[in-house]
Amino acid sequence: MRRSDEIIFIGLSITSSWGNGHASTYRSLIRGLHQLGHQVLFLECDQPWYASNRDAPILPYCKSRLYADVDELRARYTPRLRAAAAVIVGSYVDDGRNVCDWVLDHATGVKAFYDIDTPVTVARLQDDSCEYLRASQVPEFDAIFSFTGGPILDRLERDFGAKAARPLYCSVDVDQHQPVGSHRDIDLGYLGTYSEDRQPALEQLLNQTARRVPKRRFAVVGAQYPSNLVWPKNVQRIDHMAPGSHAQFYGRQRFTLNLTRTDMRKAGYSPSVRLFEAAACGTPIISDEWVGLDELLEPGREILLANSTEDVAEVLENVSDAEARQIAAAARERICAEHSSLHRAEELDSYLSAARGAGLEQPLRSAAGVSGERAVAAH
Incomplete structure (x- = not known):
């Protein structure tokens, strides 16, 4: 099977920032990936509270698609999932355990989990109350990316068997977020x-x-x-x-x-x-x-x-x-x-390259030609 260069995200939301911080986090990161030359598909479960507050139904730096449930994911996206260079599942995805099963069973590229709620997740993994991830699924992912850094990363590896727990903080789109005006009322x-x-x-x-x-x-x-x-x-x-x-x-x-x-x-x-x-x-x-x-x-x-x-x-x-x-x-x-979009995307890029295995395949690297040395040095 021919491998595509596409990175697939399955996350809580990117089209609506209403009532969540995930959308801004994903938008910034994926805009950075676009700057590096990557093709990104974002899959989002269609929820009524986001549908009535969709502030970015179309994004210029990625394709976003809505789905109704896991059955639709399987029916429409399994071939694309198998061909993708990397698939990243986010925290708080609806019916996330079954989404993770689908990804772990069918993806052939890098399989990763991006936890934007790590302390909450870790607490719930202990008593099996986490609705979007099972403890048994943690070691099956090639990497766990975490919104939270520090000691909790060691715990993910030590207590839950994560192959590689890496910090992936949120970031900021510095083109969109700049000083504006001077009237501070x-x-x-x-x-x-x-x-x-x-x-x-x-x-x-x-x-x-x-x-x-x-x-x-x-x-x-x-x-x-x-x-x-x-x-x-x-x-x-x-x-x-x-x-x-x-x-x-x-x-x-x-x-x-x-x-x-x-x-x-x-x-x-x-x-x-x-x-x-x-x-x-x-x-x-x-x-x-x-x-x-x-x-x-x-x-x-x-x-x-x-x-x-x-x-x-x-x-x-x-x-x-x-x-x-x-x-x-x-x-x-x-x-x-x-902590710009580009810095964070370079960081993710280096993590995905490492997960693919040193020397086994060409690094997951864009046509823009950002070197591994530069990606590491930036952090």
């Missing part, structure tokens, strides 16, 4: 979908701060927040904002708040896509604190940390605009140099 903003375990931090660091400094302006953008939540009068609420408008929103903020889900914070090494987007847009970031953050951005110079309402109020009241601009500029320089 929001003192502190937050962009993120509602999460029950993240809400206490949002209450403490943003809402309580808003009550403490009522003359300051705040904004929270994100879907699925309960209708019975009571917001301070000086907090503007916006239900959803398409990625194309994120740069403009960040451009309005004097500071933006970065918050991390409990499981991610405990595991550490789990930067969100919003962290990279805000930095690329030149907005100074106030973040909660977790292990590994200082390896991405230097506290005090490239990012500000806060553990209490008092910490946030102190920043808003006492950090000058000049200081804020310096912090934002340093963060933007760092993130654009190390």
Whole structure:
């Protein structure tokens, strides 16, 4: 059978960013793969909540196709799956266990799993409550790519038998996310979908701060927040904002708040896509604190940390605009140099090449001719 050069992703969503961070992560990564010359097909289960909020039904850098269920995947895409150079299944895919079975049974190229929710996945693998992956499937993949780095990668290999667990952080499309405008009429903003375990931090660091400094302006953008939540009068609420408008929103903020889900914070090494987007847009970031953050951005110079309402109020009241601009500029320089779409795609490219086996086949490399040395050196 002739092998194609195509990379197939089967993920939660790329066509709709409503209520999830997966779409932005996939869009950035796959745009980078396109820059390297790769052909990508993204398969996404058609869900009603995404169908009514589809902000990117057509993407210029990949083909995206919707499917109804695993039976349709088998009927329509098995030959293409067998011919693909690599097939990557993402976390939280509907009926993911059966999707993984289909991929593991029929794919002949590199078979990988991309976990954008690794701490949650690992916790659920232990008691077999993970709906999208079985523990027994982990060692069958050629590689496990993880949104979370650090010690959890060793655990995937040691406790679950992963052949190769590798960090694959999210990234940012630096062409789309750039500093926009200079009228910063929001003192502190937050962009993120509602999460029950993240809400206490949002209450403490943003809402309580808003009550403490009522003359300051705040904004929270994100879907699925309960209708019975009571917001301070000086907090503007916006239900959803398409990625194309994120740069403009960040451009309005004097500071933006970065918050991390409990499981991610405990595991550490789990930067969100919003962290990279805000930095690329030149907005100074106030973040909660977790292990590994200082390896991405230097506290005090490239990012500000806060553990209490008092910490946030102190920043808003006492950090000058000049200081804020310096912090934002340093963060933007760092993130654009190390976490762009192209950097992350080169990293994935090198992982896929390694998974194919040194010397057994030609590296999975685009016509653009990015060398293995450059891909490794970039990270």
